[in-house]
Amino acid sequence: MDSLSKLILQGTKKKLSITTTELTIEDGAVINLNGGGFLADGTGSSTTKVGASYGGVGGSNSTSASYGSTNSPADYGSGTSSARGGGIIDLSITGTAEIDGSLSVEGLNGTTSGGASGGSIKIKAATLQGHGKLSAIGGSTAAASGGGGGGGRIAIDATTMTSFLGDVSVCGGAGASGGSPGAAGTIYKKYQQSGGAQFETVTVDNCAQVSESFTHVSGVQSMTDLVINGHGQVKFDGTLPVTINKILGDYSGTLTISSGQTFSIATSYGTLSPYALMCKIVIKEGGLATIPSKILLKDDDATGKDWYNLEIYGTVIGVREMTVSSGGRVVIHSKSRSGLDTSNLKPIGTLGFNNIDVTMDGILELSLDSMDRYTLSMVKQFNVKYGGKVEARNLFISSPVMEVAYGGLLSVDRGNMNDGKSPGGNGNSGAGGTHGGKGGDSTNGMKPLSNFEGLFNQATEFGSAGGNGTSETGAKGGGYIILEINTLLTVEGTISANGGSANSTSGGGSGGAIHVQVIKDMKGSGMLSVTGGSSVSGGGGGGGRIFIDVDGDFHFQGNYKLHGGSSTSGQAGGSGTTYAIVQEAGSPGYVENFFFDNSGAKGAVDGVSYIDVKSANLYTVNNLNLGGSTRVWLFTPNLHFKAKTLTCGSRSTIVVGDNTVFSPDYELTYSAIMCSFDLKQDGELRLPKSVELKGEASSLEGMNILRCFLTFYNFI
Secondary structure, eight states, X not given: OOTTOEEOOOSSSOEEEEEESOEEEOTTOEEEOTTOSOBSOSTTOOSSSSOOOSSBOOTTTOOOOOOSXXXXXXXXXXXXXXXXXXXEEEEEEEEEEEEOSEEEOOOOOBSSSOOOOOOEEEEEEEEEEBOOEEEOOOOOBOSTTOOOOOOOEEEEEEEEOTTXXXXXXXXXXXXXXXXXXXXXXXXXXXXXOTTSOEEEEEEEEOTTOOOSOOEEEOSOOEEEEEEEETTOXXXXXXXXOEEEEEEEEOSOOEEEEOTTOEEEESTTSOSSSOEEOOSEEEEOTTOEEEOOSEEEEOOOOTTOOOOOSEEESSEEESOOEEEEOTTXXXXXXXXXXXXXXXXXXXXXXXXXXXXXXEOTTOEEEESTTOSSOEEEEEEEEEEEOTTOEEEOSEEXXXXXXXXXXXXXXXXXXXXXXXXXXXXXXXXXXXXXXXXXXXXXXXXXXXXXXOSOOSOTTOOOOOOOOOOOOSSSOOOOBOOEEEEEEEEEEEESSEEEOOOOOOSSSSOOOOOOEEEEEESSEEEESOEEEOOXXXXXXXXXXXXXXXXXXXXXXXXXXXXXXXXXXXXXXXXOOOOOEEEEEEEOTTSOSOEEEEEEOOTTOOOSBOOOEEEOOTTOXXXXXXXXXXXXXXXXXXXXXTOEEEEEEEEEOTTOEEEEOTTXXXXXXXXXXXXXXXXXXXXXXXXXXXXXXXXXXXXXBOEEOSBOOOOEEEOTTXXX
């Protein structure tokens, strides 16, 4: 066809078939079969405002089916009540086809209905060259809340096509205001490069249009490249195994693997260095994907759409090392499975890799859909680097080496989706939830179910929810982390199981639990946090519990953040607890250190924590450490509690309850104690022979005070 010439076919349904030895379509020449397909008919038709479907499903929640072949398209585009689908162009050239002009089978735009879908272009040639344009885009719509038509299908089968530099487009049509675009169609290319290498590629590109509709690939089970750009969303039809040698894209597209499907993706890559997945992959429950052994999940999508780069409901095979970084987000669901092959699958609820690294701006979400325990079983190490974040609810990590670096976060904050064992009472304002510290009473006097939950020398419980208020439900309690580390645990960043905060009248949730078991060494200067959530008129949530047992060298110099939640007009939550069994320089054997600290909690009434020892008359710790503004009550009847060393912050008080005995600094003959004491009438305080009470205000009603120095500005 000469330049500027046009080929026009008469009739409503239009199909052009050309069989020849040579074909030339010069620059400016046009073959236009737009609107040459169905009107309000066809497999993917629509008579409403939703778009019609073909290679891509129409926009605005279209239920119209996609259809046709990806590698040999021969169908008309489907129509809507006001727009026709695209026609069919079929070119069979035994020699050279040079296309510098335009071939077009676009769906027409809808006026009162959705847009029509694009049609079909099929080109088979020995050689394809030129810089022309091939288009099978879907039609747009002007109907309010209407959807665009799905893209059509284009297939090119040419032995040589390295000199074809044209534009090929199968975008979905644009939706109207309140509607959504149609999904892209498919572009199939089969060709041979110099040297004889065969290539078979499928490209899906929706021209940067975000649509909930999917492109369907049909009739292709093996390809060298799958290219997904412009927010394309891809599914494959059928249940035959699919092999994709390489995935390319701009990080905005998505490949979804459905139930019953098995995919092999880029398995020859990722042996020496991590393979970057350039699209998002969703493995549905019942689906299975084998992916590279070393994989990099990042997100270079400049639009900032906050989607997951890897989402696993089903089974993932072959991965040994995973790195999540640079805006990458990975979500692992509770029913997912993993393994090196199908004969070596981990149980449901277990993810087993050699290494996981979550680095700058990377997020890994583990089993947030369930309260069941989820297990990370590492062969080598688990690392949360600077700027990395790992979130879970009930998490067990087993690894030889683990590091949470400075600026890294491992969190089960607000992890308890249930009320927990000791929620706050409901009322006009709700009480705080209880755990290691008592939940605060609310402004109108509502109380938590109990004063404490769990044992202070363990960490085994979730945090509890705050009570409901008049304007909101209670905040959630913290989750539960168990760490079992063989060789080295390094904490320079933050491990947290904090309770949630309330916005107004409900109670704050109590902190959760962090259980740390290290066979060899632990070091770092980071933070372990189990704080309670705050409230306005409800009670603050109590702090949670931390348990640490280290058999080797203990060089952790970081902080335990234990305080209860604050309350503007109610009672603050009580401090949580840390109980650490470790080896310290200069002390033979193991020492048992017991910590409280409520210095971060403020309320109209101070929070309180309880020491309760089940089935024991005598309990001894090496060190009892109270931070500032902390109130601790010895609670168990007939308990004798001994602390070899007592360390207190300012404004801290120890309440020695009736029928209890407290012996601080019991090996000393003289002690200067910063705490205040509230000794009840039937309690007993066994102090050193000489003691200097430096607390701000003590009340002593009990027994065994031999000699006491009262310092300046103190009151007894």
